[in-house]
Amino acid sequence: MIIIHSExxxxxxxRSELNDGQLVPCYEKPERADIIxxxxxxxxxxxxxTPDPHGLEPLARVHDAGYLSFLQSAWDEWLVEHGxxxxxxxxxxxxxxxRRVVPRSIDGRLGYYSFDAGTPITxxxxxxxxxxxxxxLTGADRLRAGDRSAFALCRPPGHHAGRAYYGxxxxxxxxxxxxxxxxxxxxxxxxxxxxxxxxxxxxQEIFWERGDVLFVSLHADPIDEFPYFSGHADETGAGAGAGAxxxxxxxxxxxxxxxxxxxxxxxxxxxxFAPDALVVSLGAxxxxxxxxxxxRLLSEDFLRMGAALAAMNLPTLFVMEGGYxxxxxxxxxxxxxxxxxx
Ligand code: Q9C
Ligand code: ZN
Numbered sequence: 001m002i003i004i005h006s007e008x009x010x011x012x013x014x015r016s017e018l019n020d021g022q023l024v025p026c027y028e029k030p031e032r033a034d035i036i037x038x039x040x041x042x043x044x045x046x047x048x049x050t051p052d053p054h055g056l057e058p059l060a061r062v063h064d065a066g067y068l069s070f071l072q073s074a075w076d077e078w079l080v081e082h083g084x085x086x087x088x089x090x091x092x093x094x095x096x097x098x099r100r101v102v103p104r105s106i107d108g109r110l111g112y113y114s115f116d117a118g119t120p121i122t123x124x125x126x127x128x129x130x131x132x133x134x135x136x137l138t139g140a141d142r143l144r145a146g147d148r149s150a151f152a153l154c155r156p157p158g159h160h161a162g163r164a165y166y167g168x169x170x171x172x173x174x175x176x177x178x179x180x181x182x183x184x185x186x187x188x189x190x191x192x193x194x195x196x197x198x199x200x201x202x203x204q205e206i207f208w209e210r211g212d213v214l215f216v217s218l219h220a221d222p223i224d225e226f227p228y229f230s231g232h233a234d235e236t237g238a239g240a241g242a243g244a245x246x247x248x249x250x251x252x253x254x255x256x257x258x259x260x261x262x263x264x265x266x267x268x269x270x271x272x273f274a275p276d277a278l279v280v281s282l283g284a285x286x287x288x289x290x291x292x293x294x295x296r297l298l299s300e301d302f303l304r305m306g307a308a309l310a311a312m313n314l315p316t317l318f319v320m321e322g323g324y325x326x327x328x329x330x331x332x333x334x335x336x337x338x339x340x341x342x
Contacts, residue, residue, distance in 0.1 A: 001337065003040055003048040004138045005153035008131035009033045011124025012156045015086050018117035019292075026120065027292055027324040028169035033155040036320065039330025045151070045337050051134035054181075058137055059130070061180045062173055062206055064164035066102065070113050071129070071171060074121050077106040086120035115160075115167035115227070129156055129171040136174035139317045140181040143277050149316045151337060152178070157321040159200035159281045160227060168198065168227060175281045175319040176206045179213055182317075187276035191216065191314075193266060195305065196283025196321040197293040199231025199247070203281065209239040214246070214273045216266045217281075218259065220294065221249035244273075252294040256301040259286065263308050270312055278314040284323030284332040291324050302332045306339020316340070 010030040016023040041048065059068060078087040089110035093099045103109050110121070132154035139150040158175055160168025179190045192207070194200035194217040207213040215237075222231040237245035246269050248262040270278065288296040297305075309316065318337070323329045 001046045001149040001151055001341065002142055002147065003046055003151045003153055004051050004135040005033070005037055005048055006051050006131035006135055009128050009155035012122060012128035013124070014120035014122055017120065018088065028156060030155070031326050032323065032329055033153060035326055035330040036153055036333050039334045040151070040153070040337070043334050043338065045334065045341075049138070051131060051138040052141070054134050054137040058177055058181050058184075059133055059172060061184065062163065062176045067113055067164040070109055071166070072126050074106065074110065075123050075125060078121065081106050086122055088117050088120055089114045090117070113165050115165055119167050119169050119171070125171060132156055132158065132174050133172045133177050136178035136317070136319050137181050139319070140178040140185075143182065143315045143317055144185055147315070149318070149340065151318040152320065154320045157283070158202070158319070159194055159196055159321050160198070160202045162202040162205040165202075169322070170202060173202045173206060175200070175279050175321075176203050178317055178319060179207075179279045182277050182279070183212060188212070189214070189273060189275040190277050190279060191270045191273055191275040192279045192281060193270060193309075194219070194281035194321075195286065196281055197285035197290065197295055198226055198283070198322060199249075200281055201227045201230035204230060204235065204245055207241060208237055208245065209241040211240040211244050214244050214270065214275060216246045216248070216269055218248045218250060218262050218266060221251055224252055225294070250295070253296060255296040256298065256304065259295070259297060259301070260304065260308065263305070267308065267312055270314075275314060278312060278316045280309060280316060280318045281321045282318045282333070282336060283321035284329055284336070287323065287325050287328060287332050289325040289328055293324070299328060299331050299335060302335035303339035306336040307342065309336070310340045310342060
């Protein structure tokens with residue numbers, strides 16, 4: 001299958017994130033994409049191409065216009081105010097406070113448009129994030145052209161980004177942008193299957209009231225795990241989207257046996273929905289060796305995951321999300337794709 005990838009990802013290279021009470025080096029770093037790229041080239045998954053530019057329009061189909069202009073100018077405003085150090089938010093709105101007035105202050109707007117302090121905005125954030133979105137969009141184009149599958153090697157990731165907020169290392173929701181592009185170009189129904197360790201809160205929010213895009217997610221139970229405020233089993237969508245969200249939260253320590261059962265439930269739901277295309281939000285942070293996660297998948301299990309995804313028998317776009325055990329990340333992602341190709 002074709003691999004879509006831009007070297008512009010390395011323009012997103014944050015210095016630190018707030019984790020366990022400390023500023024620590026960012027887990028979401030350029031080496032992640034490098035090792036995946038090198039591994040996929042080594043095992044010959046398919047040709048690697050750079051993304052085609054798609055402009056702002058497909059981003060604005062998913063994201064709020066004010067949020068997009070904030071993201072474009074945030075670094076320049078921060079630089080004037082505070083100097084050349086990563087921009088991180090420091091405070092957020094709580095229930096009973098008001099978010100009716102968008103703050104003029106850049107610090108106020110960082111809080112207004114975010115949900116965590118783990119996602120630094122840097123000089124290159126906008127360019128890196130748009131390159132990743134263009135990779136996902138180019139992958140969607142390939143499915144439309146008749147490819148059975150494509151892999152968008154996106155970085156930074158996307159599934160935590162909502163219509164008007166960033167967080168969880170994500171700025172633009174690459175998978176949602178691709179799913180919407182498929183809808184806008186002829187697909188009547190699209191399913192998004194999110195197998196990242198963390199709940200895809202952003203994708204869920206974007207399609208919450210949509211009956212034409214099914215969102216299914218396997219993830220660590222938010223009662224214990226980031227993002228904490230999204231991803232419970234009783235969140236099933238609303239309005240026209242009632243019943244078109246399926247959350248399958250799993251406990252810390254989940255191994256392949258338990259994971260495979262949940263994946264079978266996901267596959268049945270997706271089959272019943274009968275989509276024209278499947279977008280897989282592919283995180284490899286379900287791996288036992290992941291430094292910030294607590295599932296127990298082995299490298300060989302990712303082969304099985306790929307085979308299970310192939311059995312859904314749908315045109316499939318893989319969009320890279322998380323995975324922080326950098327040394328093993330290339331093998332694990334490569335295993336999903338080789339398992340898929342059989
Ligand atoms: N102590 C993705 O995988 N921080 N984002 C967790 C752990 C946020 C992960 C803190 C993790 C975000 C795309
Ligand atoms: Zn994750």
